[in-house]
Amino acid sequence: MYDIIGDIHGQADMLEELLNQMGYVANKGYFSHPSRKVIFVGDFINRGPSIKRTISIVRKMVENDAAFAILGNHEVNALFYTLLDKQGQHISKKWSRLRLDLNPTLAEFKGERELWRDHIDWMRTLPLFLELDGIRVVHACWQDENIQLLKETLTEPKLKKKQLKAIAKNGSPLSKAFWETCKGIDFQLPKDLLIFDKEGCAHRSFRSRWWENPQGKTFRELSFESRFELPSYRIPDEITSYRAPYSESDPIVFFGHYCMKEAENIVKSNICCLDSCVSRKGKLTAYRWSGEKELIAENFIQ
Template sequence: MYDIIGDIHGQADMLKALLEEMGYSLADNVYSHPTRKAVFVGDFINRGPKIRETIRIIRAMVEKGHALAILGNHEINAIYYSLLDKEGQHLSKRWSRLRMDLNPTLSEFVGDMDEWKSHIKWMRTLPMYLELDGIRVVHACWQDENIRLLKENLPPQKLRKSFLKKIGKNGSPVSKAFWETCKGIDFQLPKDLLVFDRDGRAHRSFRSRWWLDPWGMTFKELSFESRFDLPFYTIPEEIVESRKPYPAKAPIVFFGHYCMKNGNNFLAPNLCCLDSCVSRKGSLTAYRWHGEKKLVAEHLIK
């Protein structure tokens, strides 16, 4: 059985405490459980105080067979930042701008960039999603069509540079599937509608409830964990694009990415967001799956 763990963002001490609470023990510098396996939903780097230690814990567990891990958007951004041309320059100015988010991570590897490069190579071997014995795990969004495209197009064994360069250009169905899987589905606002956050910055898109069909919904209803308020009127038919909702009888899907500091982690009987905003004074959350087909409140650990 599996213990699915949400976004960690360098909070190694919280991770160790959670693992010990769930009965994992440390031996030979690796945490393990006699009957269970941990599953990490991605975003284990950046922001927190002990990023290097967090990576070491997760990587050791994965390599020894005591855990599984998928890529979050923060790991994917780190991978893209590491892609350089023959002159040692970033392939695109877009990727060079990722430095600000990565500063907390890179600062921990000053003087030992070889270890960081080793971690990047390891991250490139991690999957974008998991289909296990009755459950699904993804970082941000599970859409069947996206998963189908990834199954057909992801390189085996590791994310190759040629594939990443192609995906980085956007525009193709595979690129769309790739980014929506790790970043979710953002709803693009019409040009004549600007939304301002608490800092006065304007936004033309917002995170949406990807598991619902937006047809007939209001902007407010469709918004998911946005850091700004949206209008409470129905989205005009001219700008809405219908999509299939996540089926009620489909396997439980566990994901992270969305800051659920004050919200209910259960979004439906088979939808669980495990990001409890650990990097913003929230908690580190896990779900102990025992084979059930519907979520059980008592199995959630915060």
């Protein structure tokens, strides 16, 4: 069975402590368990103090069949920042914007360009989602139509630069499916509405509850992990459209991405967010799944 671990963000000490707590033992250079496997939900790089060691732990476990891992948006951004096309140009025109989050990671790999490139090549082999033995794992958002398109399009064992370059241009169904899967669905506010956070910064979008139909909801009801107060009046019908809810009969889906420092990890009986805000003095969270059809609160380890 599986132990699904949320966003790590370079907190290698906490990761090792969590693995030890769950009975994983470091032997032959990697952590393993006699009867269980880890699933990492992505975002194991950036922000924390031990990014290089975190990548090493995750990669060695994956390569030795002790774990699975999927791409988070931070790993995806690393791909878009690092990879160059045949002309030596960045595959994303927004590469310079990606540098800020990547600075801690790049600083740890200063003088080790080949090692970093080797890790990038490995990250290109990781999937965007997993379906295993009755559970689903994705970094940010599971939409059936998006998952189906990704299955049909990204059929190679390694992400191709040509595909990533096309995705970076945005505007295509594939690009939409790709970004929503690893970054979630942001709800765009109407042009005449601005939301200001505590620092006075204006926002034109907010992270939404992708598992719900937005029609008939208030801005506040639809928001998920917003760091600013949203209005409690109903979203106008003309700026919403129907989105199929995640069914109660669907398999349990595990994801990270949303910094849930104070909120419950169980969103619904089959929907679980494992990002407990480790990068903002929160916790590192795992869920120990052993075949149950509904989430059990006692199965969390932090």
